Amino acid sequence: MTQIILTQYSGKIIGPIARLIGYIMNYLYMFLDNVFGIQNIGICIILFTFIIYMLMIPLTYKQQKFSKLSQKMQPEIKEIQKKYQGKKDQASMMKMNEETQAVYEKYGVSPTGSCVQMLIQMPILFAMYRVVYNVPAYVSSVKEVYTPLVDKITNVSGFQDIIEKFVETAKVRPMYGLNFETATSTSNSIIDVLYALPSHGWELLKDSFTGLSDIISSTADQVAHLNNFLGINIANTPFSMVKNGWSEKDFILIIAALAVPLVSYLTQVINIKLMPTSSGAGDNDAMARQMKTMNTMMPLFSLFMCFSVPVGLGLYWIAGSMIRCIQQLIINKRMENLDLDVIIEQNKEKAKKKKEKRGIYQNQIANAAKMNTRNIQEPMSAKEKDAKIQQTAEYAKTAKKGSLLEKANMVKEFNERNNK
Template sequence: MTQMMLTQYSGRILGPIAKLLGYLMNGIYIFLDNVFHIQNIGLCIIVFTVIIYVAMLPLTFKQQKFAKLNKIMQPEIKKIQEKYKGRRDSASQQAMQEQTQAIYDKYGVSPMGSCIQMAIQIPILWSLYRVIYNVPAYVPRIKATFASLVASIMAVDGFQDKLTSLSESVSIRNLNVDFSVTDTTELGNYIIDLVYKLPTAGWDTFRELFSSLSGDITAMQESIMNYNYFLGLNISESSWSMIKLGGQTGTAWFIIGGILIPVISALTQLMNIRLTSANAAYDANDAMGRQMKMMNYFMPIFSFIMVFSLPIGVGIYWIAGACIRTLLQLLINRHLNKLDFDQIVEQNKEKAKAKAAKRKERRGVYENQIRSGASMKTKNIDTSKIDNAKNSNKNYKSGSMASKANMVKNYNNSQNKKKK
């Protein structure tokens, strides 16, 4: 396991997430290999995506339920906004916030409810990019396929200089290797990093530099194509790289596939957003409505651009995710249409009243304690009767208002006990 750690992404935030996703990806790969004898990372990504979105189904349902309730309560929110329109003083702004929050409480809706899923998706997306970009570091069975070639390379005279020349000639982005290290384990990981990330055009150079290993290198290339290619496209390369390679080699499918992945990604994102926004509540004529409309178009465009520059595997995840979300959204919408939202609103109103009463009660008790503490002359209290209060008062700063209020409270409690 120590050897596997050396080539994994080590970022403080995304590193641990990538490691967890790597465990899941490895488990899926082992399952597909053992049960169906399928060794393909592209298919693993699709299965991985299904698992992620099914696991998030309760959160998605809750989010869409909130969106539906939000649509129902919008007329009340607008009345409050109209009431305080043009009033910028702090008292009016605070009153508007409190009344708006009361509406949210009444309907049981969280203002941040729609942001939670996006907040979860972003780190998953970027962490998955790290896993796809360096699959052998997270899937031991794939890393094991490199062992024989790595041993053969290390047996070649001057292999370190040749590997350095190879890495410089192919100019792989984000490749950090150092073939001058003496530790054989670390050196072996660097070799795997380079070989796995070699673009299609780099394999000929690899064979030229290590001509005595030409057969082993070709076998390694075929092995990588077996598990790292999906529909004839290398998932670790970007769509743009595949398009350029298609132009250089005259392979039409590389060009077509390189274009289709971003286009399909954008279209599936747009389809999903259109379906999801049916439950959203915003007026296309106000500022927020225009902003939401702009975001609805921005996300597909963003997806189109990013998939061009990120590995195709990320594009597969994005497409599979949009398709799965669309399917789940259809099921959620069907279920939401059967719910009695009038009854749900009434239940939320009762819960909101109970919460408001508790907050008011707590606020009233605290304010009474503060007023009592402020008005009472604590020096006239018989301190012999409140020895316990001293001990319970030790967490408050001596002489503070809270300290006095707590002292009064404990004194009153001791008096009430005596009366009983």
């Protein structure tokens, strides 16, 4: 049973990214249609993937350069770790962090440099999942293909009951159920059902709406150009395709369904093999072990994930891996001619300038603190104190009538009389 999302995803992060992908896919779709007469979402996904990875080339190259520099600086990092091994006091930990940061600055490497690309790719992957799962909700040109048929269906008397029976027969369910409250929600619900139909579902639809056979057939032909890529419906999951193929004894469909996750796995493995590895890290190095585990798990993750997500998302995954393989071959060639010693010298100069700036700034703070600090005067001698009292007494005699000083004198005289 196929489940799809009724409306656009409303998440605050993934939602806007999914809508942006939908706009881009719509423009790609119109470009292919107007220039080449091609109406195919699978090709749009491949073109979109190509554009994304072309835009990420500078970031990929920078990451690879950081990886090379990281290999070169590992001996110095290990020396620092060995130097402070077993020291858990705060002073030692702070000193170790300072020395480690100095090495990073020396080589121009960021500790989080390898995470940036992942932080960009993951939201796009999740947003692409939303788009592929319900293309008509995001790509308006695709929605227009279904609209004429939906208008005809809604004009049929008692269409709500017919649609409800049809989804039971075709075993297609919108994730949030059918919604016939308004004209817009009704139209969206029917489009969602039609988008998720397997090939035999269109024949069942003709049986449900016998008077609409012609427009159902023409819409089914258009949809075949939209959703089918190399004979596979990109809206279906490989798992559901295998089940349908087994029940219908369609072994070609089973092979095609299994090919998607297998190709995704193989392209991921090839991509990892082409990635530069740290030659200086031993088997006991924690980071090396983590990287080895990740390189083993990621292809397996894509293998199992591609079974349960729409084929369109697997197509995005495969296209991305293949493009990365080509990029990596080019970057590896460039890395061979990269003079790391020159880059390290440039980074040392940058680090030196940063230290100088930090030193100037810290001196400015220290000087400002000195200027704003109130000077503490030395205590007065007994002679100076008597002189000050005498001066105050002389000044008190000149107090004006009604002033605070006169009142203070009156209080003083009153106290002196009482003390006698």
